[in-house]
Structures are given as structure tokens and as C-alpha cells.
Amino acid sequence: MKPTLFCLFGVLLGLNWMNGQTVRELQDAAASFRASLNASQIEKVQFAFSDTQRVRWTNLPVGLAPRPGLTYGSLSETSKIQLHRFLTTLLSSQGYLKITSIMRLDDILNQVYDEAIKRNLVPEAEIEVIKGLNWGFDNYYLAFWGHPANDRVWGFRLEGHHISLNLSVVDDYYSVTPLFLGTDPAEVEITTYAGLRVLSKEEDYGFDLIHSLSAEQQAVATISKDTPQDIITNPDAPQRLTSYQGIKGSDLTPVQRALLEDLIGEYIHNLEHMKAHFYLDLLNTSGVENIYFAWIGSYEPHLPHYYVIHSPDFIIEFDNVGFQNNANHIHSIWREKGNDFGEDLLRKHYADHKH
Template identity: 35%
Template sequence: MTIRNRTPGPRIWAACLLIPVALVAVARGAGPDTTANAGSAGLVPGVLDAASAAQAFIATLDQGARAKALYPLGDEEQFGWYYTPVERNGLPLADMTAEQRAAAHDLLQSALSSQGYHKANAIIELERVLGILEGRPERRDPENYFVTIFGEPSPGGAWAWRFEGHHLSLNFSSPSDVLTVTGPAFMGANPARVPSGPKAGWRPLGREEDLARTLLLSFSDEQRGRAVISAEAPSDVLTGNDRRARLDAFEGLPADAMTEAQRTILFDIVHEYVGNMSNDFDWMTRVRNEIPAGDIHFAWAGSPNPEEGHYYRIHSPVFLIEYDNTQNDANHVHSVWRDLENDFGGDALARHYEESDHH
């Protein structure tokens, strides 16, 4: 496989400001029987499937397509992610043959659950809707989504890849044969609720909003006083598209100050994000059993009412969820999942570089 070290092209920001949301999950296996079904190599099925799908995708590419799609592992291009309509590097769907598109979708399905895959395709389909609503269909192109692969995909080696376009940035890293890291993972929706036409009422990211509002409205006055950190919502997710997500402090109501029923709703919100991945088993086990409830904080800003600007986040030392719906009269969602330890492969990928002779 030929990998060319290319200098990233210019990034041109569009006039409208959108917000990055990252969705990150660590996936090792679906449960106790995973290893038994992993095959003779003892590899986790999801890791093997993703590597095989990536290899199959690369096999469809000619030299020109490879020059666009393939980068060395660790190239600076790997760590630049955008959820706004900017110029991107990588191989766009628009330049792919039917065979290549099918292979690209196979790769995406290898990393996402059916829920996540349908959300990703809904976000892409919203480009057509937004183009009609804006009267600028030429600016909103559902084929302007890119696949980029970093390193050489293999079940036992380190590599990474990204699927990205407007309102969608999904970053995956496989530092070893036993770990797949997802993050940053951003999903957005504009419009959040389609106002008219054949898809009127459609809300691809509606559950993320509804669950969080249900939790907020379940709080007592004292609980709500701690959970609500501002009467006004920020204009975007606070961590933006930074390479490393940082917030100054933990704010809001900790999970150990919630009732059992409220914590169940909180965990349902987390699962709505990590459940977009092909396997959420590890993360939900950690959230429920390994992360102290006092370390998980739910914070809300803005109005509690639908169709009015609002923001929330779920923040712990190891993961962060941000959601914002303020733009376009509160009909424009940005959401993101961040793995605060392993975004872009994080510590696990760093260890790979330290331990590998060829780095």
C-alpha cells in the first residue's frame, strides 16, 4: 500500500458558524462470548471487521484516489477535524465509483451500530433538506463527505480512519488488536426538526434532546438550582473542534445527588451517544459500575422549553458529552462525544509508538 505524506490544503470556513460534537466510545467486545467467536487469531470481531473493511476499500482505489484518501499514521491531518462546511482533504463520496461507495459504507457500518449508521445517513440526507430550505441546493451537497485512512489497516497493527463532512465527524483509531477508540465523534442536525415538506417533523437527533429535558424536568427545585449553570445557552459547544477537549471545571448536578430513576435517565442519555458505535459494552459498564457517581455531572444552560435555546453537557474525568441547540431559532443541533483519555487513539496510540521498533 502506498501512503503519501501530503500537506493539508487550505481550510476555508463558511460564513455560518456550526458547532463540533464529538461522540467517542471504546469498544472491545459485546459481552462474555465475544472472544470465543473472535476466530483463530483471538481478535475482537469489530476490530477485525473494520480492518478488513478498510483493506477492501483501499483495494478499490486507483493511484489518484489513494493519493487523496491515504496518509501516514500520525500525520497532522489525522488530528484536524471539522463539522462545518469547509474544504477538506480525503476522498469524497462525489469522486467515488459505485464500488468504492459501497466499500466506504461497509467500512462505516463496521464501526457504527445500526442506530449510529442510520443517524449518520440521516445527517447526510439533511443536506438536501437544508439546501431546499435555504434556496441554495448547490451549496448543500450530500456527496461532500470524505473518507480518510491513516496508516496501514491490519487486525494486529495500529491505524486510524475518519468519515467527515458537514455536521458529521467520526474519528476511529485502532492502536492494537484489542482496542478500538472512537472519538471525537460529532453529529449535528440542521434543521433539528424539519419544518415542512415530505419530511416535516423529522428529528434525526431528537432523542438526545428529549431525554435530557426529561431529566431536567424531573429535578426538584434544589436539584435544578445546582444543575442549571446559566439562564442563557452558549452559541455552540464549548470545546469546539479542539484537538484536546478541555473545560475549566466540573459544573452541574453530580449523579450521586440524583435519585435512582434520575440516574437511569442520565445513563440513557449516555447510551444514546455511545450506542451509536458498533459496540457500547465497555463504556456503559464503566459509566454504571466503574466511574464514581459523584464524578459524573449533568449541567444545563438556557431555557427548559422546547424550541427555545438550550445546552447541556455530561462531564466526567474520562468522557464528555456536549449538546447545543441555539442557532436558527433553536432548530440547529450540535452534539459531540469526547473520550478525554483516548481521543484520536490517545494514550494507547502513544504507547504503540513507544513500543514499536519502526517508530
């Protein structure tokens, strides 16, 4: 065997071993969390992997979209500690802090509206309706699909207002998409937390890229001025983005391609180290030259804007419009083409293991 081929073979073996090691760590952490629950909690949190609810997700507040599973607020302190250990196994410190900050932002949102009432910024009757949507750190739901300790195929979801984290484990591999993260407000404007921006880089790096383009390049990248009210691949319209639009990576300068890589990296690096490098390897293999970047709306902050990054392997969408049309309400999503909810992994598993 030639030295280069031998080295490549060794690297692939190492990556496969480390991926399996990560899955075992996830199984152990998930099983420890599950074992910390009492019998009535397990009855609420546990579902069959075949349950159709596993592939139905939403980012709406629980007041508009009830969830299956167990609420974070019903956990004991011991269980909360075990859950956070599980999340830090699945996510990078960046991803973990984003998700927990979005959960915290729901509590901050209640404070923002309380302060808005005091300042006569919003009618009190309107606020009471809005608060009926049941925002809050405690109102996020957890669900297991299958048993992490006993099953080769299992899943987990953390979901609530502006979070849908979907883990699918199949043998020694796993998927974490669709992964939806959002913020309302995108930038807190009043209270002690004024200035807080949980998803700042997703927005800033997008502006850096669109501003780096020449007028001719912007004309190619900008596919419309009418910003959509939401991401296009929302829960009610699964993966409708089939055609490539915008400017192709091969038509960018080296500096612009680096900015595109930085923007993509902001999403990839939410994941645990080995999983992030798996996606980076895919990016390097397919080449940033084959990725399309499209923009809709304003090139300036505080006005509605949207972008989509479309590669042969994944789709990223970012939308800052909001129901108040004030560009202070972010929706973003990472989707793995053909492998949301572990679809591709499951096809391979069922082909190898007749059920």
C-alpha cells in the same frame, strides 16, 4: 484460583479476544473499501498516520472549511457499497442511520431553502450565499491515515457538514473520538420531510432529565442562563472543560439516575455492540454517581438550550442554538478524556514498541 476470580479472568480474556476480533473485522472492511478505489482515488484518500491533519477536525460545511481526502460523490457504486459495509462494521444500526441521515439532511436542507424562496420566507440573495457553502450528501470527505491492511496503527475519517467521525486503530484496540454529530434543521418544518428529527432522543432525553429535577436540583444543575453559541469543546478550543459543574449523580434519585443513564446510552449505543459495552463497563466501574450533569438555557423546546455530561472518562456536550438563534440547529459531541484520536492507546503502543 477462587471461582469468582477465575470467572472474572475468563470474562476479561473474552472481552480482549472479542475486541481484537472487532479490530480484525474493521481492518478487513476498511481494506476492502480501499481496494475498491482506483489509483488516483487512493492518491487522494491516503495520508501518513503522522500527518498533522489527522488531529485537526471541523464540523463546518466544505464551502467554509476545505477537507483533505476523497469525496463521497466521487466514489463508484461498488466503492459506495464497500464504504457502507465498513461503516456498518464500525457503528450500530442506530449510529449508522444517524450518520447517513445527517448526510441526507444536507440534501433536504437544499430543498428546504428552495421551498423557502417559493414562499418568500427568505430573500433569494441570502439563499444563494448560503447554498455556496456546498451542502450535500456527495460533499462528505473520506481519508485514511496509514494502511488498514498493512499497518498496526492506522486511522480513518468521515467528515463534512455536521459530521466528524474519527477512527484510530492501535494494535488490537481502537478509539472513535472525537465523534461530532449535528443537524440543521434539528426539526424539518417544511417540505415532504416536515417533522423529521434525526437527533431527537439526544434532545428529548435531556429535557426528560432536567424536567425530572426538583426546583432545588435544577438550581444546582443550571450553571447559566446565557446559552453558548456552540459546544465548548469545539475544534478551535480543544477540551477546555476541566472542572466539574452542575449536579452530581450521587445527588440524583434512582429514577433520575436512570434517566441520566438513558441519556448517556443514547450516545454510547451509536457504536458497534462490543465497543458500546466497553463504554458501558467503564460507566458501571466509575459509577453514574460520579458523573456531573449541567444545563444552560431554557427548560422548554424551541428556545436555546445546552447540556454537558462530565464523567471521569468522557465528556458529552449538546447545544441547540444555531447561528439564527432559533434553537433548531443541534451540535453534539462525544469525547473520550485522554484518548481522542487514540492518544492513550498510542502512548501505550510507543512505550511497548520503540520507534
